Amino acid sequence: xxxxxxxxxILLCLIGTTIIGCDDEDNDDVSQSNTGEINLNFTAVYxxxxxxxxxxxxxTGDDIINFTTSNFFISDVYLTDSNGGTTDLVxxxxxxxxxxxxxxxxxxxxxxxxxxxxxxxxYLSITFSVGVNPTVNQTQPSDYNPDSPLSFSSQYWVAWDxxxxxxxxxxxxxxxxxxxxxxWLFHTGKDEVFRTxxxxxxxxxxxxSTVDIDIELDHKxxxxxxxxxxxxxxxxxxxxxxxxxPFIIITENFETAVTVQ
Amino acid sequence: xxxxxxxxxxxxxxxxxxxxEPNGGGGETIDLxxxxxxxxxxxxxxxxxxxxxxxxxxxPLTEEGIQLGRHLFYxxxxxxDSTLSCSSCHLTDLAFTDGEAVSPGVDGILGPRSSMSLIxxxxxxxxxxxxxxxxxxxxxxxxxxxxxxxLNHTFTELISDLQGHDEYPxxxxxxxxxxxxxxxxxxxxxxxxxxxxxxxxxxxxSKYDRAINANTAALTPLEQHGFDLFVDAGDEDTVDAECSxxxxxxxxxxxxxxxxxxxxTTNPDNLLDLGRGGVTGYPIDMGKFKAPTLRNIELTAPYxxxxxxxxxxxxxxxxxxxxxxAPNLDQxxxxxxxxxxxxxxxxxxxxxxxxxxxxxxxxxSNPH
Numbered sequence: 087x088x089x090x091x092x093x094x095x096i097l098l099c100l101i102g103t104t105i106i107g108c109d110d111e112d113n114d115d116v117s118q119s120n121t122g123e124i125n126l127n128f129t130a131v132y133x134x135x136x137x138x139x140x141x142x143x144x145x146t147g148d149d150i151i152n153f154t155t156s157n158f159f160i161s162d163v164y165l166t167d168s169n170g171g172t173t174d175l176v177x178x179x180x181x182x183x184x185x186x187x188x189x190x191x192x193x194x195x196x197x198x199x200x201x202x203x204x205x206x207x208x209y210l211s212i213t214f215s216v217g218v219n220p221t222v223n224q225t226q227p228s229d230y231n232p233d234s235p236l237s238f239s240s241q242y243w244v245a246w247d248x249x250x251x252x253x254x255x256x257x258x259x260x261x262x263x264x265x266x267x268x269x270w271l272f273h274t275g276k277d278e279v280f281r282t283x284x285x286x287x288x289x290x291x292x293x294x295s296t297v298d299i300d301i302e303l304d305h306k307x308x309x310x311x312x313x314x315x316x317x318x319x320x321x322x323x324x325x326x327x328x329x330x331x332p333f334i335i336i337t338e339n340f341e342t343a344v345t346v347q
Numbered sequence: 348x349x350x351x352x353x354x355x356x357x358x359x360x361x362x363x364x365x366x367x368e369p370n371g372g373g374g375e376t377i378d379l380x381x382x383x384x385x386x387x388x389x390x391x392x393x394x395x396x397x398x399x400x401x402x403x404x405x406x407p408l409t410e411e412g413i414q415l416g417r418h419l420f421y422x423x424x425x426x427x428d429s430t431l432s433c434s435s436c437h438l439t440d441l442a443f444t445d446g447e448a449v450s451p452g453v454d455g456i457l458g459p460r461s462s463m464s465l466i467x468x469x470x471x472x473x474x475x476x477x478x479x480x481x482x483x484x485x486x487x488x489x490x491x492x493x494x495x496x497x498l499n500h501t502f503t504e505l506i507s508d509l510q511g512h513d514e515y516p517x518x519x520x521x522x523x524x525x526x527x528x529x530x531x532x533x534x535x536x537x538x539x540x541x542x543x544x545x546x547x548x549x550x551x552x553s554k555y556d557r558a559i560n561a562n563t564a565a566l567t568p569l570e571q572h573g574f575d576l577f578v579d580a581g582d583e584d585t586v587d588a589e590c591s592x593x594x595x596x597x598x599x600x601x602x603x604x605x606x607x608x609x610x611x612t613t614n615p616d617n618l619l620d621l622g623r624g625g626v627t628g629y630p631i632d633m634g635k636f637k638a639p640t641l642r643n644i645e646l647t648a649p650y651x652x653x654x655x656x657x658x659x660x661x662x663x664x665x666x667x668x669x670x671x672x673a674p675n676l677d678q679x680x681x682x683x684x685x686x687x688x689x690x691x692x693x694x695x696x697x698x699x700x701x702x703x704x705x706x707x708x709x710x711x712s713n714p715h
Contacts, residue, residue, distance in 0.1 A: 188629040232472040239596030269678035
């Protein structure tokens with residue numbers, strides 16, 4: 087994108103971000119006395135266990151799997167109330183289990199996104215996207231101040247002109263085979279991979295109260311395909327921007343890998 | 348000296364009389380309020396592909412602060428025996444490294460790690476030093492001064508020296524508005540050095556910048572192939588050298604820590620240097636180190652945290668080999684099967700990141 091166009095575009099984005107950062111128009115007349123707080127609590131598991139980096143988990147057959155990296159952008163998070171109105175919660179944030187799930191004690195604790203000044207009411211669902219939307223994806227880390235997760239240059243892939251929406255990395259091995267180890271890595275991205283998910287919550291937020299919404303991501307389910315799981319051993323990485331099928335599989339699996347309570 | 352006595356002295360270039368009073372601690376408190384305090388804001392323009400340069404709210408860049416930091420940076424007053432300064436291990440001509448595998452402190456004591464480049468260090472917001480043990484330059488600037496294998500000084504003694512110095516009280520006044528010499532502190536000393544470090548900016552005059560950002564130069568086919576290898580931008584026959592997973596953005600610097608396979612970290616007890624793991628204690632961090640900027644990498648040999656590789660050719664060969672096994676070895680470290688031409692191209696591209704000019708050349712040099 088030419089520089090001037092990009093600057094103009096960024097300005098538009100910043101204006102948009104400012105609007106999104108405030109309560110949406112449905113809530114413009116909400117006084118603080120009619121608001122509460124919402125905590126979005128993200129935890130990572132592998133089946134029924136907390137996900138701890140470097141810990142071995144059963145994958146398929148005799149293969150065991152571990153994780154060394156797990157993170158993703160979450161964006162455009164909003165609640166839908168019983169009247170169909172929406173309340174924006176989060177513009178963009180970065181859920182980084184890589185820095186938290188380093189030992190079991192910490193892995194059991196959630197990553198908490200606290201949102202205050204949320205209009206009280208009855209909410210039916212929460213919607214969020216994995217990655218950043220195509221508008222934001224036209225920007226780059228250098229467009230943001232360092233306190234923004236969008237400034238993380240480690241989450242941008244120049245060759246794709248795209249943010250890396252999610253990173254999952256680890257190792258796969260068969261303990262019956264001495265020295266067997268298959269490093270695997272899936273970094274998703276590109277506009278075509280951007281997906282939005284809606285989950286029922288059916289809860290009420292009372293004024294001056296705090297409601298927790300627990301969002302659990304089962305990392306095994308991320309690799310579900312057909313009736314089984316992805317054959318990581320035969321295709322452990324994918325950097326080819328023209329072959330985004332693995333990215334789509336992993337991203338769309340958020341629908342079943344995520345449990346919201 | 349009797350309490351309440353007053354001595355008039357002249358400090359530095361300012362000829363206004365300065366009131367000195369005893370501070371009750373054996374030294375003399377010097378009143379500095381006759382020296383004007385009118386700091387000049389220092390604005391740094393944006394650099395293409397760089398993050399904005401953000402200073403802490405309580406330490407904005409000023410011309411006076413930078414000048415004070417510059418004088419301190421080059422002054423051996425910072426070491427216990429007045430033999431070494433920050434600049435002893437961070438030489439201007441070597442992109443603010445020292446050319447040594449590991450850096451000698453006072454009495455020639457060798458530390459365990461190689462001097463890191465300070466080029467564009469102000470843009471490093473995600474952990475400083477090879478192990479990321481501090482987050483801000485204000486924190487960073489203090490540590491070498493009291494480190495026994497670096498400058499081995501104490502702030503108690505250093506501050507006393509600065510308070511009694513002919514020049515520094517005036518400079519602290521002009522930079523930070525202190526009222527008397529008692530207000531010279533370790534924090535202000537570190538703030539000044541941090542300000543100076545923030546303006547060590549180089550990033551618009553390398554061949555890479557001229558070719559990619561300014562369109563005033565062109566990469567040769569060999570350099571272009573190296574770039575394609577670096578960022579995985581070539582066709583399907585081009586090897587993905589995986590470099591930009593760790594050295595990314597306009598700074599070509601990692602904002603994370605990586606185990607790049609230089610040691611077998613299967614048993615951390617065998618590691619000479621735990622790296623990031625020494626800071627956090629977590630298994631996932633054992634043997635991880637900061638991925639430093641590759642700008643001016645041609646000038647910063649030897650390489651890695653302990654300077655084990657003398658040349659860039661050795662570095663490239665290491666990455667081509669896939670390195671040593673480790674539980675937390677980054678998955679991008681694997682045998683690359685680069686051809687000799689590929690390796691030559693990668694080296695040629697890395698050389699395009701050399702830029703011996705600075706955004707503020709008049710402020711970078713030794714003022715003493």
